[in-house]
Amino acid sequence: MIFKYLRYILFPIALLYGTIIKIRNLLYDLNIIKSAEFNIPVIGIGNLSTGGTGKTPMAEYIIGFLLENGYNPAFLSRGYGRKTKGFLEVTSEQNAELTGDEPFQVKHKFLNLCVAVCEDRSLGIEKILSLHPSVNVIVLDDSYQHRRVKPGLNILLTDYMLPYYKNFLLPVGSLREPVSGRKRADVIILTKCPENISLKSKSIQKKKLMIGDKQSVFYTMIEYKLLKKVSDENNASLSISPEDLWQSKVVLFTGISNNKPLELYLDNAGIRARYLKFPDHHRYSDADIDMILKKWKSIPFDNKVLITTEKDWRRIEGSPQAKAFLGLPLYFLPISVQWSANEKPVFNNMLLNYVRSGKKGN
Numbered sequence: 001m002i003f004k005y006l007r008y009i010l011f012p013i014a015l016l017y018g019t020i021i022k023i024r025n026l027l028y029d030l031n032i033i034k035s036a037e038f039n040i041p042v043i044g045i046g047n048l049s050t051g052g053t054g055k056t057p058m059a060e061y062i063i064g065f066l067l068e069n070g071y072n073p074a075f076l077s078r079g080y081g082r083k084t085k086g087f088l089e090v091t092s093e094q095n096a097e098l099t100g101d102e103p104f105q106v107k108h109k110f111l112n113l114c115v116a117v118c119e120d121r122s123l124g125i126e127k128i129l130s131l132h133p134s135v136n137v138i139v140l141d142d143s144y145q146h147r148r149v150k151p152g153l154n155i156l157l158t159d160y161m162l163p164y165y166k167n168f169l170l171p172v173g174s175l176r177e178p179v180s181g182r183k184r185a186d187v188i189i190l191t192k193c194p195e196n197i198s199l200k201s202k203s204i205q206k207k208k209l210m211i212g213d214k215q216s217v218f219y220t221m222i223e224y225k226l227l228k229k230v231s232d233e234n235n236a237s238l239s240i241s242p243e244d245l246w247q248s249k250v251v252l253f254t255g256i257s258n259n260k261p262l263e264l265y266l267d268n269a270g271i272r273a274r275y276l277k278f279p280d281h282h283r284y285s286d287a288d289i290d291m292i293l294k295k296w297k298s299i300p301f302d303n304k305v306l307i308t309t310e311k312d313w314r315r316i317e318g319s320p321q322a323k324a325f326l327g328l329p330l331y332f333l334p335i336s337v338q339w340s341a342n343e344k345p346v347f348n349n350m351l352l353n354y355v356r357s358g359k360k361g362n
Contacts, residue, residue, distance in 0.1 A: 007172050010171045010172045011172055013171055013172075014168060014169040014170060014171060014172040014173070015169075017169055017170055017171075018169045018177075018178050021176075021177045021178060022178060022180070024147075025147070025177065025181065028147045033147075035147055035148060035149060035150035036122040036125075036148060036149050036150065037149075037150050038125055038129075038138070038149075039358075040129075040135070040136055040137060040138060040358065041136075041137045041138070041152050041153070041354060041355045041357075041358060042125070042137075042138045042140060042149065042150075042151045042152050042153070043062060043137065043138065043139050043140065043151060043152070043153045043155065043351075043354075043355075044140045044143035044144065044149070044151030044153065044154045044155065045058055045059050045062070045139065045140065045141060045142070045143065045144075045155045045157065046140075046141075046142050046143050046144025046145065046146075046154075046155070046156060046157070047142075047144060047156060047157045047158060047164075048144065048156070048158065048164045048167070048175050048176060048177055048179065048181055048182065049158070049159070049162070049164065049167060049173075049174045049175055049176065050170070050174045050175075050176060050257075051174075051257045051280055051281075052159060052162075052256070052257030052258045052280070053157040053158060053159050053191050053192075054157060054159075054191040054192060054220070054222070054337070055102075055141060055142055055157060056102045056105060056106065056141070056311065057222070057335055057336055057337050058155070058157060058189070058191075058220075058337055059075060059102075059106065059139055059141055060106060060109055060110075060336065060337075061336065061337040062139055062351065063075060063106070063109075063110060063113065063139055064109075064110075065348060065351060066137055066139075066351075066355065067110070067113075069352065071136055071137050071355060072134050072135055072136050072137070073113070073135065073136070073137040073138070073139050074113070074114035074115070074116065074128045074132060074135040074137070074138055074139070075103065075106050075110075075113060075114070075115045075116070075139045075141065076115075076116050076117070076118065076121060076124045076125060076128060076138060076139070076140055076141065077100060077102055077103045077106075077115075077116075077117050077140075077141035077142065078100070078117060078118065078119050078121070078141075078142065078146070079099050079100030079102075079103055079117030079118075079119075080100050080101075080102070080142070080281060081096075081100050081101065081281045081283065082096070082097065082098060082099055082100040082117060083097050083098065084098050084099075084117075085119070086118065086119070087116065087117070087118040087123060087124055087127045088116065088117050088118070089114070089115070089116045089131065090103045090104060090106075090107045090115040090116060090117060091107065092107050092108055092111055093318075094318065095317065095318030095319055096314050096315045096316075096317070096318070096319075097283070097318075097319065099115075099117055100117055101281065101311050101312075101314050101315040102141060102311065103115050103116075103117050103141070104314045104315075104317075105310060105311055105314040108314065114128060114131075114132045114135055116128055120148065121140060121143060121146050121148055121149045122148045122149050125138055125149065136355075137355055144156060144177075144181070144184075144185075145176055145177060152354065153186050153187070153351075153354045154184055154185050154186045154187070155185065155186070155187045155189060156182060156184075156185035156187065156188045156189070157188075157189050157191050158188065158189070158190055158191065158209070159190075159191055159192050159258070160190050160191065160192045160193045160194070160205075160219075161192060161258075161260070162174075163190065163205070163208070163209065164179050164182060164209075165179060165208050165209060165210070167179075179210075182209070182210065183212060185215060186214075186215060186216065187215065187216045187217075187218065187347075187350070188209055188211060188215055188216070188217050188218075189217070189218045189219070189220055190205055190209070190217070190218070190219045190220070191220050191222075192220075192221065192222055192258075192261055193219045193220060193221050193340060194221070195221055197219055197221075197340055202219060202340075205219075216346075216350060218339065218340070218343050218346075218347055219339075219340035219341075219343065220337050220338060220339055220340060220343075221337075221338040221339075221340065222261055222265075222335050222337075222338065223335060223336045223337065223338035224242075224265050224333060224334075224335055225239075225333070225334040225335065225336060226239035226240060226241055226334075227239060227240050227241070227242065227245075227307065227331040227332070227333050228310075228331060228332055228333075228334065229329070229330070229331050230313055230317070230325065230330045230331065230332060231326075231327075231330075233332075240331070241269075242265070242266055242269035242270075242271055242333075243269050243270065245269075245271055245305060246269070246270040246271065247303060248271075248303045248304055248305050249274075249299045249301045249303065249304040249305075250266075250271050250272075250273040250274065250304070250305055250306075250307055251273065251274050251276065251292065251295050251296045251299070251304070251305075251306050251307070252266065252273040252274070252275050252276070252306075252307045252308070253275070253276040253277075253278065253292050253306070253307075253308050253312065254275075254276075254277060254278065254308060254309050254312055255277075255278035255279060255280060255281065255282030255284070255309075255311075255312050255315065256280055256309055256311065256312070257280040259275070259277060262309070262333070263275070266307075273307065274295060274299075276291065276292055276295060281315075282312075282315070283315065284312075284315065284316055284319070284321050285321075286320075286321060288321075289321045289324045289325075292306070293324060296328075304329075305329040305330070305331060306325070306328060306329065306330040306331070307330075307331050307332070307333060308330070308331075308332050308333075309332060309333055309335075310332045310333065310334045310335070312332070313330075313332040
């Protein structure tokens with residue numbers, strides 16, 4: 001009831017915020033404020049909301065696909081939550097405090113990939129091309145509202161459980177811009193869909209998403225990989241499935257925007273975990289680590305493990321707090337994109353057609 005009245009109070013603020021964003025977007029649309037374009041393909045990945053739509057797994061999928069097809073992409077992010085400023089090329093020897101958790105995770109997945117962070121994406125692309133002339137595709141993370149650069153392919157993600165048409169502008173909801181912003185997308189992807197989503201459900205969602213004639217729509221699910229032990233993450237033989245832990249006591253700690261899919265996945269695997277939830281992009285303090293370890297030690301059972309997400313582990317890895325987990329059975333759970341029905345080859349062909357065309361802004 002309190003939240004209901006609070007929404008009414010915040011509603012005028014949301015309307016004012018939306019008006020300001022609409023004016024800003026109009027200035028870009030009319031080319032009064034200009035967007036930079038580049039002579040190589042630029043793929044932008046983003047959303048209308050504040051997060052939780054699966055941008056990082058999508059970026060990793062696209063990067064992996066481009067590498068497999070002989071391209072030399074680079075990944076550019078603003079590096080949300082990092083303590084550094086300006087342009088920084090990411091290395092695997094750094095940590096998430098310097099780079100942000102998502103770029104650090106991508107670098108660990110693709111060690112030979114050029115990964116960089118820069119608040120000004122236009123400057124960031126210029127720096128990348130100057131330092132790495134062989135780069136022939138740019139993949140932009142969380143770029144939808146950053147209109148200083150005009151991607152040639154604009155990919156908009158929205159969560160199946162909270163699609164943009166059910167959401168509202170900040171501070172009432174979590175939308176960073178009005179729903180009309182969807183019109184800038186070339187591709188709209190509904191993420192975290194239930195498995196085996198029906199054709200009827202797709203048709204209903206497509207109408208509600210208000211897909212334009214020139215827009216493509218796809219439906220994806222989360223694919224959970226094997227759990228990796230943080231002390232031996234490169235040793236595939238030590239990876240285990242959640243089902244292997246059905247006799248274990250589990251403490252799960254996360255700092256992500258939406259825990260529900262993960263909780264459901266572990267529940268279906270027979271794991272009844274004790275949860276510790278932190279805010280999205282949470283930077284773990286000594287007190288947080290003490291709380292996690294206290295919860296784990298309080299379990300009067302020898303067969304017990306700690307589980308976190310890959311993104312959370314990358315946030316901890318390389319920090320002083322990581323030492324607290326030395327010798328403990330801590331696992332992280334990687335995720336990837338799973339495509340609905342026969343949509344994967346359609347998306348792949350669309351992606352190849354775009355990068356082969358070498359188009360600039362749309």
